[in-house]
Amino acid sequence: xxxxxxAMVEKYRNSFLHEVEANVEEGDWVKMCMQCxxxxxxCPLGSHWEHSPQKLFMMIRAGKREEVLSSxxxxxxTSCYNCVVRCPREVPITHIMHGLASYAKRLGLVPKGQQTAxxxxxxxxxxxxxxxxxxxxxGLNLYFMNGFAEGVKTSxxxxxxxxxxxxxxxxxxxEIFGGHKVKDLDGFQAMVKKAQEIETARIEKNMNA
Amino acid sequence: xxxxxxxxxTILVVGGxxxxxxxxxxxxxxxxxxVLVEKRAFIGGRITQLYKYFPKLCHPTCGLEINxxxxxxxxxxxxxxxxxxxxxxxxxxxxxxxxxxSPRYVNENCTACGDCxxxxxxxxxxxFNYGLGAMKKRKGAYLPYNMAHPQTYVLDPAMIGxxxxxxxxxACKYNAIDLEMQEEVLExxxxxxxxxxxxxxxxxxxxxxxxxxxxxxxxxxVEFERMMDASGPTGGKLIRPSDGKEAKDVxxxxxxxxxxxxxxxxxxxxxxxxxxxxxxxxxxxxxxxxKSTIYYIDIRAIDRFEDFYKKVxxxxxxxxxxxxxxxxxxxxxxxxxxxxxxxxxxxxRYEQPHDLVVLAIGMEPSLNEAGFPGEVVINEHGxxxxxxxxxxxxxxxxxxxxxxxxxxxxxxxxxxxxxxxVVNRVAGAEG
Ligand SMILES: Cc1cc2nc3c(=O)[nH]c(=O)nc-3n(C[C@H](O)[C@H](O)[C@H](O)COP(=O)(O)OP(=O)(O)OC[C@H]3O[C@@H](n4cnc5c(N)ncnc54)[C@H](O)[C@@H]3O)c2cc1C
Numbered sequence: 001x002x003x004x005x006x007a008m009v010e011k012y013r014n015s016f017l018h019e020v021e022a023n024v025e026e027g028d029w030v031k032m033c034m035q036c037x038x039x040x041x042x043c044p045l046g047s048h049w050e051h052s053p054q055k056l057f058m059m060i061r062a063g064k065r066e067e068v069l070s071s072x073x074x075x076x077x078t079s080c081y082n083c084v085v086r087c088p089r090e091v092p093i094t095h096i097m098h099g100l101a102s103y104a105k106r107l108g109l110v111p112k113g114q115q116t117a118x119x120x121x122x123x124x125x126x127x128x129x130x131x132x133x134x135x136x137x138x139g140l141n142l143y144f145m146n147g148f149a150e151g152v153k154t155s156x157x158x159x160x161x162x163x164x165x166x167x168x169x170x171x172x173x174x175e176i177f178g179g180h181k182v183k184d185l186d187g188f189q190a191m192v193k194k195a196q197e198i199e200t201a202r203i204e205k206n207m208n209a
Numbered sequence: 210x211x212x213x214x215x216x217x218x219t220i221l222v223v224g225g226x227x228x229x230x231x232x233x234x235x236x237x238x239x240x241x242x243x244v245l246v247e248k249r250a251f252i253g254g255r256i257t258q259l260y261k262y263f264p265k266l267c268h269p270t271c272g273l274e275i276n277x278x279x280x281x282x283x284x285x286x287x288x289x290x291x292x293x294x295x296x297x298x299x300x301x302x303x304x305x306x307x308x309x310x311s312p313r314y315v316n317e318n319c320t321a322c323g324d325c326x327x328x329x330x331x332x333x334x335x336x337f338n339y340g341l342g343a344m345k346k347r348k349g350a351y352l353p354y355n356m357a358h359p360q361t362y363v364l365d366p367a368m369i370g371x372x373x374x375x376x377x378x379x380a381c382k383y384n385a386i387d388l389e390m391q392e393e394v395l396e397x398x399x400x401x402x403x404x405x406x407x408x409x410x411x412x413x414x415x416x417x418x419x420x421x422x423x424x425x426x427x428x429x430x431v432e433f434e435r436m437m438d439a440s441g442p443t444g445g446k447l448i449r450p451s452d453g454k455e456a457k458d459v460x461x462x463x464x465x466x467x468x469x470x471x472x473x474x475x476x477x478x479x480x481x482x483x484x485x486x487x488x489x490x491x492x493x494x495x496x497x498x499x500k501s502t503i504y505y506i507d508i509r510a511i512d513r514f515e516d517f518y519k520k521v522x523x524x525x526x527x528x529x530x531x532x533x534x535x536x537x538x539x540x541x542x543x544x545x546x547x548x549x550x551x552x553x554x555x556x557x558r559y560e561q562p563h564d565l566v567v568l569a570i571g572m573e574p575s576l577n578e579a580g581f582p583g584e585v586v587i588n589e590h591g592x593x594x595x596x597x598x599x600x601x602x603x604x605x606x607x608x609x610x611x612x613x614x615x616x617x618x619x620x621x622x623x624x625x626x627x628x629x630x631v632v633n634r635v636a637g638a639e640g
Contacts, residue, residue: 001428008381034506034507035506035553036464036532036533036534036553037532037535037550037551037553037556038533038534038535038550040535040550040551040556040558041532041533041534041535041536041550041551041558042418042536046551046558047558052551052556053555054551054556055556085471086418086471086535088464088468088469088470088533089470089471090470090471154298198258202503
């Protein structure tokens with residue numbers, strides 16, 4: 001268990017809902033769920049998840065901390081927003097899903113080898129480097145995420161799409177050398193750092209309060 | 210010309226549904242002068258389009274008949290149909306109301322023999338049946354429905370100036386058709402106003418995932434009521450719009466439009482009871498071969514209605530699924546609507562076909578803020594609030610809130626008493 005995880009268990013012993021409200025983005029909306037189930041029924045990937053949003057929200061209220069935070073369901077959300085537009089209470093379900101994923105990551109509870117979590121990390125690292133996504137490197141990273149052999153296979157499979165993107169100037173081969181960046185890269189990175197500091201300070205304050 | 214005598218001791222009632230009728234009769238029977246203004250060609254409002262009432266399962270026609278007789282017998286009550294209040298100014302004890310009356314083209318000589326209807330060919334949408342079934346259309350000369358009060362035919366204004374109108378006139382043996390009839394505008398002085406313009410069903414097509422506008426066998430609860438009427442659009446048979454097959458496996462979807470921030474925020478309060486009641490229609494028609502499934506978020510059978518809920522629960526042919534249906538698709542081969550969602554008791558994913566789907570449609574106020582001719586406080590749901598600043602304008606029934614008949618009538622009686630107090634004060638002041 002990570003130190004933060006141990007501290008949080010101690011602090012919110014009796015109420016996981018309070019923990020979610022205080023630490024998860026949009027977490028204070030969880031109590032507004034009336035368990036109608038429209039989100040779960042509307043999710044295009046719903047049948048592939050172990051815990052639908054509606055179920056996760058009920059589990060939060062039931063105090064099933066370990067099961068929720070180590071669930072891989074919130075990592076499966078593709079941000080299609082079907083649930084948000086249909087929710088009769090306008091609960092920002094998509095945001096809560098991402099909030100839960102990010103909190104679980106902070107606590108070190110992401111299931112081992114979770115593919116979307118892995119990819120999200122690649123995406124983040126790629127993005128903060130230059131303030132712009134480097135499509136070429138991100139693509140290669142993704143293909144080779146699970147080893148060299150699989151990477152070669154996927155690269156060959158995706159070859160035509162890659163060439164198409166090059167031809168229509170949607171991707172440049174020069175990206176392999178550094179790649180393009182935002183105008184004020186230092187400013188951008190300072191901003192991200194500051195945001196992370198604020199977020200960490202907030203959560204640590206909750207932990208120690 | 211329509212002669213109406215009104216003074217500032219007169220009470221104006223707007224809307225002649227069960228609430229407006231009740232308010233008007235209570236005041237008239239107390240000896241007050243009352244003018245009732247009703248937009249449609251007949252009084253009774255939406256209950257005339259219901260088959261049975263919960264919780265007693267008696268027929269609305271029974272109570273309506275009593276009220277119609279009370280109305281006929283009371284000289285204090287003047288009823289104006291096809292009429293609307295188009296302007297309202299003044300203050301408590303002294304209002305001026307402009308009432309616009311559309312021509313009916315039929316006068317009081319009418320005996321409701323129906324010869325005019327037989328004579329004309331022109332047909333129009335039958336709003337009484339919500340455009341449903343074999344009786345989608347009605348003739349251009351028509352009685353709105355069998356028990357309509359007044360029992361006077363109406364000519365559709367779209368028919369005036371056509372040959373059909375002349376045919377209707379020629380067919381009438383009683384000299385009751387007057388094609389020269391014009392719109393009239395009356396200016397009435399009155400002391401207090403009871404606003405009882407009621408409700409209308411929420412537009413089901415706006416709930417896109419349920420496909421009301423795409424799937425023939427998805428209908429609304431108000432249409433389902435019409436199907437049970439022996440003289441209604443299907444001759445009293447529960448059949449599917451797509452193929453006329455008996456609808457023996459019926460799904461009811463609760464909160465269709467209500468309790469939903471994308472549609473109506475409020476709970477319409479009557480829909481749970483309406484669906485529980487309508488499940489008894491399925492049993493009444495098909496006995497044990499009729500099945501009802503009610504998809505719900507919570508069943509809200511308020512206070513003493515719990516007994517009714519218990520009774521329906523005990524019926525083995527009615528099942529309950531705790532889930533707001535996510536969407537409906539159509540099985541093209543069978544015409545069956547397929548309901549998709551996840552239930553809350555066990556989180557099972559379902560894809561369930563039924564013969565027919567009834568959307569328990571929400572109630573919204575029939576009049577929006579822009580439609581109100583004077584100044585009045587209206588809440589975020591569109592209903593009229595009780596407020597000092599309304600002066601002597603009192604809302605009754607579903608103009609005030611989403612209510613069942615019992616509560617609408619209570620609200621109407623209360624509004625009537627408030628209006629009576631106002632005109633009593635006026636009378637006292639004038640000695
Ligand atoms: C599917 C369904 C089933 C139901 N079943 C039951 C049941 O079994 N038991 C029960 O208790 N309740 C039932 N209800 C509720 C019931 O219909 C209402 O409580 C009742 O109709 C309220 O009456 P009202 O007079 O307030 O409104 P309305 O019936 O809407 O009457 C309003 C009247 O005002 C008129 N009007 C509108 N605007 C104007 C205007 N600008 N000027 C003049 N006149 C105007 C209208 O033409 C109408 O005649 C049901 C509702 C639904 C949707």
